[in-house]
Amino acid sequence: xxxxxxxxxxxxxxxxxxxxxxxxxxxxxxxxxxxxxxxxxxxxxxxxxxxxxxxxxxxxxxxxxxxxxxxxxxxxxxxxxxxxxxxxxxxxxxxxxxxxxxxxxxxxxxxxxxxxxxxxxxxxxxxxxxxxxxxxxxxxxxxxxxxxxxxxxxxxxxxxxxxxxxxxxxxxxxxxxxxxxxxx
Numbered sequence: 129x130x131x132x133x134x135x136x137x138x139x140x141x142x143x144x145x146x147x148x149x150x151x152x153x154x155x156x157x158x159x160x161x162x163x164x165x166x167x168x169x170x171x172x173x174x175x176x177x178x179x180x181x182x183x184x185x186x187x188x189x190x191x192x193x194x195x196x197x198x199x200x201x202x203x204x205x206x207x208x209x210x211x212x213x214x215x216x217x218x219x220x221x222x223x224x225x226x227x228x229x230x231x232x233x234x235x236x237x238x239x240x241x242x243x244x245x246x247x248x249x250x251x252x253x254x255x256x257x258x259x260x261x262x263x264x265x266x267x268x269x270x271x272x273x274x275x276x277x278x279x280x281x282x283x284x285x286x287x288x289x290x291x292x293x294x295x296x297x298x299x300x301x302x303x304x305x306x307x308x309x310x311x312x
Contacts, residue, residue: 152164152256163257164256194251207237208252209230211245211249212229212248215229250283275298281297
């Protein structure tokens with residue numbers, strides 16, 4: 129099972145509060161493990177684009193609308209930019225799913241700050257990581273639903289609606305889900 133480019137949608141019984149109602153874009157998946165970015169959890173107030181740009185010595189004028197998200201609990205000081213594919217300059221650009229590209233180099237931040245970046249972007253601080261077989265086990269234990277990535281949902285929808293929108297995209301009514309899992 130290759131989940132790269134898929135979305136993970138947390139089930140209501142998710143035990144880890146950091147992933148409660150989370151929507152995660154899986155950016156890498158192999159027998160060695162998986163890496164993904166939570167796309168619907170903003171960072172705490174006071175850690176916005178302006179503050180990050182100042183810490184990095186960048187002018188922040190061109191990026192007022194860049195969302196800064198909690199990408200996951202691993203390496204929270206590391207940044208990843210999910211963006212539209214209209215910014216081809218980076219050497220470390222990786223297509224994750226149709227309409228969604230990942231870049232983790234400073235040059236994209238410089239271009240965003242100068243107003244030369246991609247049309248749509250989301251900056252994630254930290255990432256979610258799983259060891260070999262761990263994600264598959266969590267899916268098997270009904271911790272996550274999986275679906276195809278949706279660029280509009282990842283890069284465009286309001287955070288508060290992403291979880292519900294992702295579920296509805298699978299044909300699932302969020303009110304019909306139970307926190308209790310079972311096997312037939």
